[in-house]
Amino acid sequence: MAALRKMEFDGLIVGGGGAGLRAALELAQSGLKAAVISKVFPTRSHTVSAQGGITCAIASEDPEDDWRWHMYDTVKGSDYIGDQDAIEYMCSEGPQAVFELEHMGLPFSRTESGRIYQRPFGGQSKDYGKGGQAARTCAAADRTGHALLHTLYQANVKGGATFLNEWFAVDLVKNQDGAVTGVIAIEIETGNVVHVASRATVLATGGAGRIYASTTNALMNTGDGVGMALRAGFPVQDIEMWQFHPTGIADAGVLVTEGCRGEGGYLINKDGERFMERYAPTAKDLAGRDVVARSMIIEILEGRGCGEAGDHVLLKLDHLGEAVLNSRLPGILELSRTFAHVDPVRQPIPVVPTCHYMMGGIPTQVRGQALTQDDTGQDQAIEGLYAAGEAACVSVHGANRLGGNSLLDLIVFGRAAGLHIEQAVRQGISRRDASESDLEAARARLARWNDSTSGESVAALKRELQNTMQASFGVFRTEEHMRKGIETLKGLRDRIGNAHLPDKSNAFNTARLEALELDNLLEVAYATAIAAEARRESRGAHAREDHQQRDDKNWLCHSLYFPDDERVAKRAVNFQPATVPVLEPMERKY
Amino acid sequence: MQVSVYRYDPDVDEAPEMRDMSLELPEGKDLMVLDLLERLKEQDPSLSYRRSCREGVCGSDGINMNGLNGLACITPVSQVAKRGKLALRPLPGLPVVRDLVVDMSQFFDQFEKVRPYLINDQPPPAQERLQSPEERAELDGLYECILCGCCSTACPSFWWNPDKFVGPAGLLQAYRFLADSRDTAGAERLRDLEDPFSVFRCRGIMNCVNVCPKGLNPTQAIGKIRGLLVRQGT
Ligand SMILES: Cc1cc2nc3c(=O)[nH]c(=O)nc-3n(C[C@H](O)[C@H](O)[C@H](O)COP(=O)(O)OP(=O)(O)OC[C@H]3O[C@@H](n4cnc5c(N)ncnc54)[C@H](O)[C@@H]3O)c2cc1C
Ligand code: SF4
Ligand code: SF4
Ligand code: FES
Numbered sequence: 001m002a003a004l005r006k007m008e009f010d011g012l013i014v015g016g017g018g019a020g021l022r023a024a025l026e027l028a029q030s031g032l033k034a035a036v037i038s039k040v041f042p043t044r045s046h047t048v049s050a051q052g053g054i055t056c057a058i059a060s061e062d063p064e065d066d067w068r069w070h071m072y073d074t075v076k077g078s079d080y081i082g083d084q085d086a087i088e089y090m091c092s093e094g095p096q097a098v099f100e101l102e103h104m105g106l107p108f109s110r111t112e113s114g115r116i117y118q119r120p121f122g123g124q125s126k127d128y129g130k131g132g133q134a135a136r137t138c139a140a141a142d143r144t145g146h147a148l149l150h151t152l153y154q155a156n157v158k159g160g161a162t163f164l165n166e167w168f169a170v171d172l173v174k175n176q177d178g179a180v181t182g183v184i185a186i187e188i189e190t191g192n193v194v195h196v197a198s199r200a201t202v203l204a205t206g207g208a209g210r211i212y213a214s215t216t217n218a219l220m221n222t223g224d225g226v227g228m229a230l231r232a233g234f235p236v237q238d239i240e241m242w243q244f245h246p247t248g249i250a251d252a253g254v255l256v257t258e259g260c261r262g263e264g265g266y267l268i269n270k271d272g273e274r275f276m277e278r279y280a281p282t283a284k285d286l287a288g289r290d291v292v293a294r295s296m297i298i299e300i301l302e303g304r305g306c307g308e309a310g311d312h313v314l315l316k317l318d319h320l321g322e323a324v325l326n327s328r329l330p331g332i333l334e335l336s337r338t339f340a341h342v343d344p345v346r347q348p349i350p351v352v353p354t355c356h357y358m359m360g361g362i363p364t365q366v367r368g369q370a371l372t373q374d375d376t377g378q379d380q381a382i383e384g385l386y387a388a389g390e391a392a393c394v395s396v397h398g399a400n401r402l403g404g405n406s407l408l409d410l411i412v413f414g415r416a417a418g419l420h421i422e423q424a425v426r427q428g429i430s431r432r433d434a435s436e437s438d439l440e441a442a443r444a445r446l447a448r449w450n451d452s453t454s455g456e457s458v459a460a461l462k463r464e465l466q467n468t469m470q471a472s473f474g475v476f477r478t479e480e481h482m483r484k485g486i487e488t489l490k491g492l493r494d495r496i497g498n499a500h501l502p503d504k505s506n507a508f509n510t511a512r513l514e515a516l517e518l519d520n521l522l523e524v525a526y527a528t529a530i531a532a533e534a535r536r537e538s539r540g541a542h543a544r545e546d547h548q549q550r551d552d553k554n555w556l557c558h559s560l561y562f563p564d565d566e567r568v569a570k571r572a573v574n575f576q577p578a579t580v581p582v583l584e585p586m587e588r589k590y
Numbered sequence: 591m592q593v594s595v596y597r598y599d600p601d602v603d604e605a606p607e608m609r610d611m612s613l614e615l616p617e618g619k620d621l622m623v624l625d626l627l628e629r630l631k632e633q634d635p636s637l638s639y640r641r642s643c644r645e646g647v648c649g650s651d652g653i654n655m656n657g658l659n660g661l662a663c664i665t666p667v668s669q670v671a672k673r674g675k676l677a678l679r680p681l682p683g684l685p686v687v688r689d690l691v692v693d694m695s696q697f698f699d700q701f702e703k704v705r706p707y708l709i710n711d712q713p714p715p716a717q718e719r720l721q722s723p724e725e726r727a728e729l730d731g732l733y734e735c736i737l738c739g740c741c742s743t744a745c746p747s748f749w750w751n752p753d754k755f756v757g758p759a760g761l762l763q764a765y766r767f768l769a770d771s772r773d774t775a776g777a778e779r780l781r782d783l784e785d786p787f788s789v790f791r792c793r794g795i796m797n798c799v800n801v802c803p804k805g806l807n808p809t810q811a812i813g814k815i816r817g818l819l820v821r822q823g824t
Contacts (some may be wrong), residue, residue: 040640041694043737044648058717102718105772107726107733114720140733146647147733154707191688218643254645334644338664419813459632503636507600508688511635 004184004195004439008033009162010425011418012182012196014169014225015204016042018050018145019389020408022150022369023202026418028161029078032425035162037169037185037196039220039513042153044380046218047204047410050145051331052259053119053137054411056094060115061135062126068138068580070231072128074405077288078398079540079550080585081238083574086366086394090405090412092579096125097411098138106151107138109328119328120262121403122286123590127416133286135262137404137588142257142331148407149186164196168513169224171442172201172232172385177434180232182434184442191506193446195439199429200384200421203229203362203370204414207390208515208524212355212474214232214465215246216255225391227520229362230527230563231445235372237393237558237571239360239524240532243401243541244475246292248354250312252339255356256332256349258403261285263318263328267296268348269304275313280590287590290400290541293353297475300352307350353475359401359541361393363560363571368392368417373560373569384431388417395558397587399540443585448497449576455500458515465492465518469525473532478545482533489526496522527561534557534568552585591615591671593630595637596679598686606686608677615667623655623670623678624663627690639690646803649736653690654679654745659740659801681743683752696752697739697759704756704764704782707776725771732766732811734804735759741798741808747791754787758798758808761789765811768818780815780822789815 011027013020016038027034038045059065071091102108102116109117109418116138124134140147156163156339166188173182173195182197208223209215226236246267247256261267266285279295280287287295296313299305307312317332322345322355325333329344336344362385363371370385370392389410396409434442472485496518503511537551538544558571575582591613598606609631615621624641631637639662640650646664655670656677670676684692710719732744740758742748756764764783767773783789787813798808 024627040642040648040650041698041737044640044650046640046648048736049643049646050647098712099716099718103708103710103714105767107729107770108718110721110723110726114722116718143647146736157702157704160706188800189693219649220642267738314723331647338646437742458635480627501635505599505601508691509636510638511631513637565705571616 003549006194006195007041007197008432009033009198010247011200011202011421012037012198013202013204014183015206015389015391016163016165016205017045017206017389018047018149018152019151019406019414020202020204022411022414023204023388023418024117024161025155025159026151026415028156028159029424030422032422035164037164037167037183037348039166039168039188041165042163043150045149046221047149049218049255049469050148051142051255051257051409052121052262053139053144053404054098054148054407055121055124055137055402056408057091057136058095058098058116058118058138059429060111061118065136067094069126069134071126071580072583073123074396074402075404076129076588077123077400079400079588080398080556081539081573082394082398083395084577084582085574087271087396088577088580089366090396090408093412094408097408097415101148101151101411104151104155106140107147109137119259120286122258122283122292123288123402133283133546136232137259137262139259142329143326145407150427162305166511168516171444172228173197173434173442174232175434175438177383177432179431180385181431182441184446187574188508191509196569197434199425199431200386202368202421203391204387204389206568207358207389208521209358209523211466211469211525211528213470214248214253216253216357217268217355222468222515222517222520223524225387225522226361227523229370230523231438233564234385235363235560237360237363237560238395238399238528239527239561240535240559241359241399241541242355242528243289243359244293244357245352245359246289246296246353247315247351248356249336249340250307250350250352250391253354254335254339256335256351256353258289258317260315260329260332263324264320265315268314268316269305270310271301272308275299275304283590288400288588289403290543291590293475293572294543296353312350312352316348318346318348325441338561341397357401357406358390359393361397362387363558364392364396366416367420368413368552369420373571377569386417386421388414425511445519446516449501449512450504451491452500455498456495458499458501458511459495461492461499462518462521464522465525468492471529473528476543476545477527478530479533482529486529486533489529493526505547525565530566531559531561531568556585568585592675593626594675595630595689598691599688611624620666620668622663623667623714624666626653626667627662638688647736652681652738652740654681659744659816661738661740663775664803682737683749684744694739697742697757700756700760701763703738704760705779706763706767708767708770708773711774712771719772721771728771729766730768731806732762732769735762735806736804738803740801740803744797744801746795746797747793751787751791755791756788761815762806762811763810764813768815772820780819782818783815789819
């Protein structure tokens with residue numbers, strides 16, 4: 001193979017979404033030589049789509065609010081497999097991180113007293129579940145993700161970070177000692193392949209909702225970072241845990257925020273009944289997302305769905321009045337008119353549970369360094385590799401993420417990773433360079449596609465993969481269907497390995513990128529399938545019809561999927577917060 | 591349906607050309623132009639364009655549809671097709687990288703020129719800076735910009751002076767920070783804009799307003815900047 005162009009950095013961040021940009025800001029301020037690689041211009045990252053807000057106990061709506069209540073809700077929401085040290089860190093550092101965003105200029109909505117506006121979201125409580133519904137989600141209308149991402153990009157323009165925009169990371173480069181020393185990347189505009197070497201590489205590549213046929217996620221959410229880690233032989237954690245959001249617009253998949261229900265909207269079935277009152281008498285429409293999604297599916301399966309096919313339910317908002325809808329949910333009005341052809345001021349919106357968020361990901365320490373296990377099952381840090389944001393599993397979301405907690409995760413742990421890398425680089429990292437054969441290994445997959453001369457098409461294979469995941473690994477799961485799904489995925493692995501890239505051109509070749517993304521979708525889907533089959537219980541978003549109970553004796557733990565031998569191992573959940581008493585597992589009721 | 595698409599691959603094509611493609615549309619369903627592009631790409635994977643969110647918030651897929659700039663993902667085919675025909679071109683006025691993909695560097699350079707970030711010379715308080723709902727309302731219609739470029743590439747003044755005229759998108763951002771009660775750099779921001787080109791090349795043609803997919807009004811923002819510049823000058 002021809003010699004590669006090489007670039008070198010102290011810190012390399014793959015991903016220009018909320019997590020990547022927050023990490024970048026930290027590194028840019030530290031004066032280290034850092035760069036961000038992003039396959040889309042940063043403000044086009046999926047974070048821009050986040051609507052409802054960022055959850056954090058800043059005590060604006062309720063002066064008595066306490067980060068420990070937020071921690072309690074998050075642990076309970078996670079169905080007790082969120083790591084309590086990480087959740088403690090996120091909830092207690094959160095206010096500082098949110099105020100920093102405000103200081104950078106984030107245009108939060110405001111209360112009469114001029115503070116940041118907070119709205120109620122699902123799973124939120126006061127006083128450890130005893131004080132009723134809390135309003136803890138800080139919002140910029142229903143465009144919080146847009147406001148957050150643009151603000152972080154603006155701050156990076158000010159901070160002078162180096163951006164390699166529209167560059168696509170293909171695979172990790174590992175040296176002879178198994179340490180990560182950078183990535184192979186494609187400069188999309190020219191098609192040039194570059195070796196980007198770095199002392200620390202952060203995967204902040206976001207989610208992979210596109211493994212499902214119906215998803216709220218952007219087209220670019222193909223799990224590239226997770227795919228890269230798996231191909232490098234590193235494990236992923238709790239990857240069977242996928243959140244289905246209750247309110248995706250039927251047919252379109254486009255999300256309408258939980259903030260709709262936070263502002264007082266509610267779900268009805270074909271009889272006009274507010275059915276959540278039956279399933280969650282206290283929290284009703286603001287129960288955990290997994291609970292609401294399952295209730296909706298039961299309504300539909302039992303024949304109380306709406307529309308000709310009875311395949312969705314309705315989200316009612318008109319009673320809130322036009323003024324509230326215009327000021328609090330303007331984006332939702334726009335999306336509903338465009339994609340559901342209804343005007344929420346007058347008509348309810350047709351909605352169904354839709355794949356939304358990947359709770360699992362690359363396991364990391366609280367400070368962002370990626371982890372694997374040694375032969376004795378002990379945690380072992382991976383040299384040179386970090387992860388943050390939706391691609392990572394630190395784990396604060398466990399088996400079910402609470403609304404608004406992802407944006408907080410991005411900024412708290414993006415910042416933590418940046419800080420840690422700065423320290424590590426200053427202390428001095430010395431590591432063997434990647435050899436020619438290491439680089440060749442990292443380029444093998446790209447070479448495979450470039451050399452392909454015949455085979456099936458990427459688009460058709462992708463559709464088959466997405467339909468398989470939708471059919472066998474959706475809201476409810478059973479052994480029989482999952483077995484079938486796994487067989488199909490095995491076949492797909494062979495077929496994708498022989499698929500064809502007809503367009504071999506260089507300049508802005510999106511066909512090549514879609515082929516490379518398909519490999520990543522497959523890795524994530526396959527890991528999801530194996531881990532879902534292995535976890536023989538129901539917990540959080542993982543609901544098995546053949547194992548309906550939570551099994552704390554065997555499964556109060558993380559799953560770790562190892563790609564090389566397709567093995568699922570267990571990893572202990574952290575029950576040791578540093579400053580507060582541990583929260584013991586209880587039955588989860590809303 | 592007949593779709594005519596602008597095709598150009600710099601490595602093989604000497605000049606760009608409009609290539610016809612035909613497509614069966616599903617009955618009774620109004621596709622978005624992006625859905626149509628995705629189907630065309632299945633026929634011919636070498637067709638290149640940008641896209642991501644498919645819901646009108648990321649700003650990736652600004653293109654020109656039968657002469658009108660807009661986002662492919664939220665423009666129904668029925669809205670732009672004329673007598674069963676649709677011509678898709680890249681945003682006008684910027685160098686074409688390939689097919690419908692333009693080089694947006696000039697656009698982003700102008701954006702960066704206005705120092706698109708909050709400047710406040712006071713040390714930040716321990717909590718958030720306070721801002722009343724009325725002060726915050728001044729930012730509505732400004733902060734929602736998704737940097738899609740539809741406006742600036744529809745603006746004749748930007749076509750002629752892409753290096754000197756900031757253009758509607760950049761000026762909307764400039765005003766977003768001038769209007770922010772938390773920003774303390776207003777005077778410097780105005781000084782940066784007072785030359786004859788940055789703002790004053792705007793001829794009030796309003797193309798920008800007509801095409802903005804987010805319903806924003808750069809002309810009005812530009813008017814307000816002019817107002818501030820005039821007031822400052824007196
Ligand atoms: C519709 C919707 C609404 C949501 N609303 C909320 C909300 O209100 N509150 C909340 O807390 N959470 C919300 N979420 C979840 C939250 O938005 C996401 O989890 C979060 O934004 C992910 O951020 P990230 O930084 O990890 O990744 P992203 O923002 O997805 O960014 C990923 C980055 O990685 C880059 N990248 C990926 N692959 C490659 C590659 N191969 N090479 C180079 N670069 C690459 C991309 O270019 C991009 O810059 C919502 C999610 C959806 C789908
Ligand atoms: S109003 Fe000004 S900025 Fe807008 S299109 Fe016309 S000249 Fe350009
Ligand atoms: S003002 Fe409107 S058209 Fe112009 S870049 Fe912003 S969103 Fe796009
Ligand atoms: S794809 Fe994001 S705006 Fe159209």
